[in-house]
Amino acid sequence: MSTPQLPLPPHFDADRVDKVWRIPYQERQREAQEWAEKHAVCPASEDDFRTCLLLVDVQNTFCIPDYELFVGGRSGNGAVEDNIRLCQFIYRNLPNISKIACTMDTHTAMQIFHEVFWINDIGEHPIPLQTLITQEDIETGKWRVNPAVAESLMGDQNRYEWLKAYGEHYVKVLTAEGKYPLAIWPYHAMLGGIGHAVVSAVDEACFFHTIARKAQIHYEIKGQNPLTENYSVLRPEVLNDADGKPIAERNSAFLQMLLEYDRVIIAGQAKSHCVAWTVSDLLEEIQKIDIALAKKIYLVDDLTSPVVVPGIVDFTEPADALFAKVSDAGMHVVQSTAPIAQWAE
Numbered sequence: 001m002s003t004p005q006l007p008l009p010p011h012f013d014a015d016r017v018d019k020v021w022r023i024p025y026q027e028r029q030r031e032a033q034e035w036a037e038k039h040a041v042c043p044a045s046e047d048d049f050r051t052c053l054l055l056v057d058v059q060n061t062f063c064i065p066d067y068e069l070f071v072g073g074r075s076g077n078g079a080v081e082d083n084i085r086l087c088q089f090i091y092r093n094l095p096n097i098s099k100i101a102c103t104m105d106t107h108t109a110m111q112i113f114h115e116v117f118w119i120n121d122i123g124e125h126p127i128p129l130q131t132l133i134t135q136e137d138i139e140t141g142k143w144r145v146n147p148a149v150a151e152s153l154m155g156d157q158n159r160y161e162w163l164k165a166y167g168e169h170y171v172k173v174l175t176a177e178g179k180y181p182l183a184i185w186p187y188h189a190m191l192g193g194i195g196h197a198v199v200s201a202v203d204e205a206c207f208f209h210t211i212a213r214k215a216q217i218h219y220e221i222k223g224q225n226p227l228t229e230n231y232s233v234l235r236p237e238v239l240n241d242a243d244g245k246p247i248a249e250r251n252s253a254f255l256q257m258l259l260e261y262d263r264v265i266i267a268g269q270a271k272s273h274c275v276a277w278t279v280s281d282l283l284e285e286i287q288k289i290d291i292a293l294a295k296k297i298y299l300v301d302d303l304t305s306p307v308v309v310p311g312i313v314d315f316t317e318p319a320d321a322l323f324a325k326v327s328d329a330g331m332h333v334v335q336s337t338a339p340i341a342q343w344a345e
Helices: 025-038 078-092 135-139 147-154 157-176 200-213 252-259 274-289 291-296 316-328
Strands: 051-056 099-105 218-222 263-268 297-300 332-334
Touching: 025 200, 051 252, 051 274, 078 200, 078 263, 099 200, 099 274, 135 157, 147 157, 252 274, 263 274, 274 291, 274 297, 274 316, 291 297, 297 316, 316 332
Parallel strands: 051 099, 051 263, 099 218, 263 297, 297 332
Antiparallel strands: none
16 A cells, blocks of 8 residues: 655755745656656556545745744744655655645635724724634624625625624634634735745645656635635535525535545644644544544644644644544544554554
């Protein structure tokens, strides 16, 4: 089910993983073709045992220091350290990875988790990374939906009352379903911006894999709906409005694609949020089908870090608890430094 690890190609430079730069695609294509020939790397279409590497939101906005939502973890440099190991993992396991799928957190300004969406009685917006909007905040009038965004989002200023009621409903649903409270995040993963792009070093490794294995990368966009958070790639946080009418839907097609593989390896950012909710939803869907499918899921613990904002929030323990829960349900928690052949032992 796996072949020996390959060496790292000469172009890989761990010191550049924390930077944004232009990838010389044409040059990498030539090198990848030569690399595949030198190491007898066959096209992925010839794989008898098929593995999908799912990379969750490995984007500049989360993974480059000083970008909008850099995931530092407790070390302070978590996402960079993770991505050094991730690139090494991809290069060393080219023959063992049939497909790479990248989820792309994708946002615009007027979304329910951005400050412009909310306002108080004196015209202030909630402070990003310092504000959790709770059901009590809504009921006491501390925060309300900003009337100025109604026309842009709904196409009709007169729809403000619906949008205001929806905001109240949204926070209540998060509370009732035991999800994280509504966090106000900095503007991040903005469509069309540099932060939205996949980290340069990771994109280079994925492209190298594509050429060497003749396997197209799959990009899965998530998070564009202005009315809900979308931590998990498999479903947004809220699916219906207060009247039970759908405002979003589960991502059944992507789930089906993943489960068609013999092994699914999951890495990315952040362990406490988009990775955690994706894995949690994946387990929930697996339990509806066949719990034995959990055994094909591998979570690479040293290729993901939790959200930690020193002095404000630390999601390390909830993230670890989630990984322990899904491990008890049959998923594997592994390390990238261990050969894949040893993971199931």
